Amino acid sequence: MKRKPFSQWFVDHSESDQYHCFGIKKVLVDYQSKFQRIQIIEVESLGKCLIIDGRIQSAEKDEFIYHEALIHPALVLHPNPRKVLVMGVGEGATIRELLKYDGLKITGVDIDSEVIDFSRQHLEEWHQGAFDHPAVKLIFQDGWDFIRQTEELFEVIIMDLPEPYPDSQASRLYTTDYYRLAYNRLTPDGILVTQAESIKPSQVEGHLAIKDNLAAVFKQSYSYQTYVPSYNSNWGFLLGVKNHLDPLLRPEVIDRMIARKIKGSLRFYDGQTHLSMFYLPRYLRDNVRPAAGK
Numbered sequence: 310m311k312r313k314p315f316s317q318w319f320v321d322h323s324e325s326d327q328y329h330c331f332g333i334k335k336v337l338v339d340y341q342s343k344f345q346r347i348q349i350i351e352v353e354s355l356g357k358c359l360i361i362d363g364r365i366q367s368a369e370k371d372e373f374i375y376h377e378a379l380i381h382p383a384l385v386l387h388p389n390p391r392k393v394l395v396m397g398v399g400e401g402a403t404i405r406e407l408l409k410y411d412g413l414k415i416t417g418v419d420i421d422s423e424v425i426d427f428s429r430q431h432l433e434e435w436h437q438g439a440f441d442h443p444a445v446k447l448i449f450q451d452g453w454d455f456i457r458q459t460e461e462l463f464e465v466i467i468m469d470l471p472e473p474y475p476d477s478q479a480s481r482l483y484t485t486d487y488y489r490l491a492y493n494r495l496t497p498d499g500i501l502v503t504q505a506e507s508i509k510p511s512q513v514e515g516h517l518a519i520k521d522n523l524a525a526v527f528k529q530s531y532s533y534q535t536y537v538p539s540y541n542s543n544w545g546f547l548l549g550v551k552n553h554l555d556p557l558l559r560p561e562v563i564d565r566m567i568a569r570k571i572k573g574s575l576r577f578y579d580g581q582t583h584l585s586m587f588y589l590p591r592y593l594r595d596n597v598r599p600a601a602g603k
Contacts, residue, residue, distance in 0.1 A: 315332030315333060315334075318330050318331065318332055319360070321364065331350075331354065334352060334353060336348070337350065337351065338427050343421070343423075345361050345471075345478065346362050346363065347360075348360040349427060355538075355539050357432065357434070358539070359399065361471050366400070367399070367402065370539075371537060372435060372539075373402075374536075376402040376405070377578040378533075378577065378586060379467065379502060379546060381406065382502070383465050383500045385566050386500070386548075387465055387500050387554075389498075390410065390413065391412065391413065391464055392414045392416070392462070393414070394416050394418065394463040394466045395418065396452045396455075396456075397419060397469040398424075399424055399425075399469060400424075400435040401425070401440050402436065403417075403467060403469045404417055405439040408442055410570060410571065410572070413444060415445045416446050416461070417445060417447045418450055418452050419447070419449060420452065425447070452470075453481055453487065453490075456487065456491055456494060459494060463496065463499065464500070465499065466500075466502075468503035470483075470503075472515070473519075483503070485522045485525050495551050499551045499552075500549065500550055501527070501549040503519065503523070507543070507545065508534050508543050509542050513593065519547060523549045524549075527549035529548075529550040529554070530548065530549050531547065532545060532593060533548070533556070533589070534586060534593070535585075556583075558583075558584075560579070560584055563584070564579060564580040
């Protein structure tokens with residue numbers, strides 16, 4: 310393969326001793342908002358990339374994997390989702406996936422309206438007009454303040470946030486205190502789903518810390534995972550379940566539920582994929598502690 314010369318590089322500091330470099334074809338946005346640095350760049354291997362505070366949040370060529378994995382297990386497993394809260398609206402792809410379900414009322418909360426403004430302008434492939442759908446209400450507010458102040462109840466709460474680095478805006482939305490607040494804003498059969506960091510053996514402690522916080526509050530908690538190429542890692546997710554559910558259903562059962570519930574095409578998620586995500590590698594199963602919640 311012939312090497313292409315690049316005058317600019319994006320460097321992703323993925324571990325203390327690892328950097329992953331991407332040659333930049335074009336810089337679309339490089340802006341410091343009140344809350345975070347927002348970049349949108351284009352690279353050969355991933356297409357457009359949304360980068361927040363130096364970390365890739367999603368990439369054009371594989372964002373469907375992350376967003377379908379984040380959204381559909383909880384929405385398919387819930388018996389009757391009607392109202393959904395999204396914490397972290399970002400590029401709008403989470404809302405795009407939710408709009409594949411008829412009759413949902415979607416509330417999207419984001420601290421930084423300028424991310425949405427830039428996404429409207431540059432990332433239409435992601436949001437596909439979802440920001441302006443009549444079923445969607447956008448609120449620009451700190452997620453902690455919103456969950457403390459709202460009196461509304463939701464069947465599903467989706468946490469699509471950057472990783473919880475110390476002193477980051479998102480960090481306290483991964484704490485036991487936050488999960489207690491969220492628990493009280495869920496209906497009796499409610500589900501919370503969150504992104505939950507890399508599950509590389511060298512990085513799995515971050516996932517397990519989130520799992521412990523979730524399990525301290527919820528009756529059941531389930532890890533699941535899939536490989537996301539732009540993250541160069543198998544990526545973890547977590548379900549917090551207020552009542553009871555069994556995610557290990559037969560693929561044909563999940564496929565029937567998908568056919569009944571989802572209106573629109575899927576590129577990643579189906580019954581076989583669902584089951585594969587919940588069958589965890591042994592090192593992760595051996596490290597998962599039992600739930601100690603309600």
